[in-house]
Amino acid sequence: MSRVFSKKKTDLDNSFYKLNCTTQLLNFPESLSYFFEQLGGYGEKSIVAQIESILDIDLSIFQKTYHPEMESDGFWIDIEELINKLEEFESKIKLNQNYFSKVILKPIDDRRKQVKLDFENLAKYQTENPLSLYPIDNGIITEKSLMDSIIELITIIRELKAKGENQIRLVYS
Numbered sequence: 001m002s003r004v005f006s007k008k009k010t011d012l013d014n015s016f017y018k019l020n021c022t023t024q025l026l027n028f029p030e031s032l033s034y035f036f037e038q039l040g041g042y043g044e045k046s047i048v049a050q051i052e053s054i055l056d057i058d059l060s061i062f063q064k065t066y067h068p069e070m071e072s073d074g075f076w077i078d079i080e081e082l083i084n085k086l087e088e089f090e091s092k093i094k095l096n097q098n099y100f101s102k103v104i105l106k107p108i109d110d111r112r113k114q115v116k117l118d119f120e121n122l123a124k125y126q127t128e129n130p131l132s133l134y135p136i137d138n139g140i141i142t143e144k145s146l147m148d149s150i151i152e153l154i155t156i157i158r159e160l161k162a163k164g165e166n167q168i169r170l171v172y173s
Contacts, residue, residue, distance in 0.1 A: 032149035034140045036062045045134045047141055050103050055092040061085050065170045076167040079157060086154045093147055100146075105137035 028036075035047060036059075043049065052059050062085075064077055093099060110132055117125055126132050160168065 029149035029152040031141050031145035032153055035146060035149070045104070047103055047105075047135055051099065054099050054102050055089075055096055057089060057092050059085070059089070062170060075169050077170065079161045079166050079168055082168065083154065083157050083161070086150055086157065090147070090150050090154070093143075093150070100143035104131070104134050106131040106134045107137055109136045109138070111136075 048059055048062075051057075061077065061082060064075060110129070114122055114125065114132060157168070
């Protein structure tokens with residue numbers, strides 16, 4: 001689950017989201033949360049990395065994440081910088097109408113099979129089945145769900161800015 005952590009105890013409550021004023025945590029839209037969280041599992045083959053390449057956009061700002069157990073006061077992101085990146089992302093998607101058709105996904109979930117293989121057989125399986133190295137097409141991330149989530153997150157962040165926030169943290173848990 002991806003979340004936004006605000007500095008102030010801002011009171012936000014509307015049909016899209018509710019900021020918990022005690023924890024100051026606000027959930028990301030679901031498909032955008034999944035989109036950014038799966039990066040580590042697939043590296044260059046992740047949907048994020050593929051879309052960065054297809055759209056020629058740097059989305060690394062979303063990897064600047066805060067981990068509460070680190071007991072650090074760092075990892076704050078300027079709200080205006082985040083809004084600008086989200087607007088750039090939205091704009092690049094609109095300019096590249098069929099970008100999502102270029103994303104490579106594996107059609108079946110073969111993780112259970114791969115887990116049971118020893119290293120040598122796993123390497124052989126992945127060589128014979130190159131799609132096994134890509135994320136599963138589970139329907140969570142689609143062209144429409146990604147765009148809807150970007151628009152929703154822009155709305156959330158703009159509302160936080162309107163309430164006086166100027167920095168936030170991204171938390172993935």
